[in-house]
Amino acid sequence: MAAAAYRDRIGFDLAYFTLRQDEARLATLDKTIGDSEHYAVAATQAFAAAAEHLQTTEDNIVDLRLQRERLAQRIATQKRAMAARPRASAKLPVELLREVFVWATRFDVGYSDTIGSLHVSASLHELKARTRIPFVLASVSRHWRTVALRSPALWSFLGVKGPSSTREVRTLRALFTTLCEWSRARPLDIFLPWDYIKADVPSTLDVSPFLSLLAGQSHRWRTFKFSMPDQAVSADILNALRGPTPLLENVELRGPTCIGASRHWRDTDVPPMEYLPSSGKLRRFCSRYNHGLFIAEVGLQPGGLVHLREMELYAQSASQSWMWRALKAAPNLETLDIFFHSEDHPTTTLRRHLETIDITRLRSLALGQAAIGFFTAAAQVVRLPVLEKLELSWSRAYIRAFMSDFMPRHASTLIELKVSGAWDSLAVCQLTDGLRSLRNLRRLRLETSELSDSLFNALALPPHGASDNWLLPQLEEFKIRSCKAPSSCAAALVDFVRMRSYLQAQNLDHCPPSRLRVVIVEGWGGFGWTKAAHRAQVRTLLGMPQPDSPDIDQEEDSIFVGAA
Numbered sequence: 001m002a003a004a005a006y007r008d009r010i011g012f013d014l015a016y017f018t019l020r021q022d023e024a025r026l027a028t029l030d031k032t033i034g035d036s037e038h039y040a041v042a043a044t045q046a047f048a049a050a051a052e053h054l055q056t057t058e059d060n061i062v063d064l065r066l067q068r069e070r071l072a073q074r075i076a077t078q079k080r081a082m083a084a085r086p087r088a089s090a091k092l093p094v095e096l097l098r099e100v101f102v103w104a105t106r107f108d109v110g111y112s113d114t115i116g117s118l119h120v121s122a123s124l125h126e127l128k129a130r131t132r133i134p135f136v137l138a139s140v141s142r143h144w145r146t147v148a149l150r151s152p153a154l155w156s157f158l159g160v161k162g163p164s165s166t167r168e169v170r171t172l173r174a175l176f177t178t179l180c181e182w183s184r185a186r187p188l189d190i191f192l193p194w195d196y197i198k199a200d201v202p203s204t205l206d207v208s209p210f211l212s213l214l215a216g217q218s219h220r221w222r223t224f225k226f227s228m229p230d231q232a233v234s235a236d237i238l239n240a241l242r243g244p245t246p247l248l249e250n251v252e253l254r255g256p257t258c259i260g261a262s263r264h265w266r267d268t269d270v271p272p273m274e275y276l277p278s279s280g281k282l283r284r285f286c287s288r289y290n291h292g293l294f295i296a297e298v299g300l301q302p303g304g305l306v307h308l309r310e311m312e313l314y315a316q317s318a319s320q321s322w323m324w325r326a327l328k329a330a331p332n333l334e335t336l337d338i339f340f341h342s343e344d345h346p347t348t349t350l351r352r353h354l355e356t357i358d359i360t361r362l363r364s365l366a367l368g369q370a371a372i373g374f375f376t377a378a379a380q381v382v383r384l385p386v387l388e389k390l391e392l393s394w395s396r397a398y399i400r401a402f403m404s405d406f407m408p409r410h411a412s413t414l415i416e417l418k419v420s421g422a423w424d425s426l427a428v429c430q431l432t433d434g435l436r437s438l439r440n441l442r443r444l445r446l447e448t449s450e451l452s453d454s455l456f457n458a459l460a461l462p463p464h465g466a467s468d469n470w471l472l473p474q475l476e477e478f479k480i481r482s483c484k485a486p487s488s489c490a491a492a493l494v495d496f497v498r499m500r501s502y503l504q505a506q507n508l509d510h511c512p513p514s515r516l517r518v519v520i521v522e523g524w525g526g527f528g529w530t531k532a533a534h535r536a537q538v539r540t541l542l543g544m545p546q547p548d549s550p551d552i553d554q555e556e557d558s559i560f561v562g563a564a
Contacts, residue, residue: 094147094150097144098151101148101151104137105130105133105134105153107130124193131157131159131160134182137154152182152183152185154183155178155186156187158175158179158188158191159193163210164202164205165205169205169210170209173210180217187220187221188217188221189223190225191223191225193227194226194227203229212236214236215240216240218241218245219243219247221245223249224248224253225250225252227254228254244277244278245276246278246281248279249284249307251284251285254286280307282307283309285310285312286310287313288314295326300328304329305326306330309334309361310337311330311337314337315339315341317340317370318340318371318374323374327357331359332359332360334362334363334364335362335363337366338368338371338374339368339393340368340370340371340374355381356383357381360386361386362386363387364391365387365389365391366391367390368395372392372398372399373395376401384410384413385413388413388414388415390416390417391419392420393420394419394420402434403434404433407437408437411440414438415442416443417435417441417443417444417445418444418447419431419445428452432455432471435472439472440474441474442474442515444472444477444478447480447481447482448481456493456496457495458471459471459472460500473515475500476516477517479520479521480520480522481522493538494534497519497541500514500516519542
């Protein structure tokens with residue numbers, strides 16, 4: 001009995017175990033079937049999409065083949081048409097094609113009398129492009145190459161950056177040799193903007209092989225502009241500038257960062273005055289931060305620089321006698337920029353020169369440091385009847401006398417004045433005394449390291465209540481730049497603008513209406529000018545609309561332009 005029960009129990013357990021296994025297998029099969037059906041649906045959809053994409057691709061291939069066939073037929077037609085007739089360029093007369101080439105390589109180097117300034121502010125990219133264009137033209141065809149090589153004017157220009165390796169020095173030598181050969185005897189325009197600040201030329205690189213080659217062609221220089229790193233100040237170049245340069249019209253040499261820094265300038269035994277002895281065609285002369293690149297005295301005969309329009313000279317010191325002869329030799333100067341750190345005493349030399357000098361075309365004069373002293377001492381004998389623009393770099397030693405002796409003599413013609421320097425209360429007083437005579441001045445620009453509100457007060461208030469003697473009645477534009485300014489300066493500037501509007505509103509017969517329309521503020525940072533109230537007041541006084549959005553007013557304004 002017990003054995004039968006035991007067998008029944010075992011049979012039941014086996015049946016139950018088999019059932020559970022079958023149920024598990026059934027669940028697995030159901031899941032597998034479901035996944036397979038899902039994959040089948042996805043595959044069907046993917047197949048349908050692929051079939052659709054395949055059909056679209058086949059259609060596109062058909063269209064592309066049709067386009068290719070039409071394009072190939074058009075190209076073949078064009079080739080047959082071009083082969084049936086000579087090229088258009090071959091029909092051009094050689095003289096006309098040469099003129100086209102010259103026009104394509106034109107580069108304004110500032111020789112036209114209609115140009116107000118002889119400066120060339122072309123970028124390095126433009127200089128390199130002008131140098132490269134003749135080679136591009138000569139590579140188009142054999143005919144173009146023949147015409148290009150027979151056009152010397154195309155090859156008379158060189159504008160390159162400083163070399164960075166010995167290989168580039170060799171390349172520059174080869175390039176310049178080629179240009180000299182193909183330009184034949186044409187005058188050369190040479191631009192070498194070698195940036196010493198960015199260290200384009202490594203300090204250990206020997207560039208003398210290239211510079212000596214340049215110096216050998218100095219008799220052909222028409223334009224020679226060279227920004228010299230210290231290691232590129234070449235004795236060959238200096239010697240070339242001491243020899244005849246009969247074609248030279250435009251010379252600009254900018255020396256290293258420090259005046260006289262290069263040993264080539266310091267150690268030379270040749271007096272610094274003996275440069276450019278034969279340059280009768282000179283139109284622009286610029287020498288900055290050199291030991292003393294001056295025009296030789298032999299070239300400073302009266303009228304010897306009759307073509308000179310611009311002179312810019314920054315040096316450590318200068319002889320008063322040299323300055324005097326330079327002005328007498330260049331009666332047609334239009335722009336003069338002189339900066340000396342020291343000089344001989346102005347009165348001792350000028351007492352020997354009583355002859356009046358008339359520079360009838362000089363419109364722009366910039367003076368720095370000791371150069372102010374020269375023009376102060378020469379105020380009675382140097383006449384500048386059309387002087388319109390004056391720039392001064394502040395010099396405590398000469399500025400008071402300059403304001404009293406020089407400024408009143410040119411008050412009727414001056415319309416623009418820029419003054420830069422460090423000012424204290426005494427300097428402000430001296431400046432305002434000098435401004436009092438400038439009744440026709442329209443633009444005033446002031447630059448200082450630290451600004452004081454006393455300047456605005458002096459500009460805003462007529463002395464002793466005399467409204468008929470307020471400063472600068474014709475002032476239209478006022479620009480000021482300062483690295484540091486107290487918060488009171490913002491309010492003082494507002495008062496300055498307001499006072500002019502107030503005087504205008506009084507309808508005084510002896511007080512002309514205010515012409516102030518432009519106010520420019522630079523460099524004040526967070527010294528009070530960021531207050532929205534001050535900006536809003538200046539806008540209102542100048543007749544400017546207020547900003548529509550308050551967010552705009554949070555920005556620091558720097559330029560205010562009023563209604564015309």
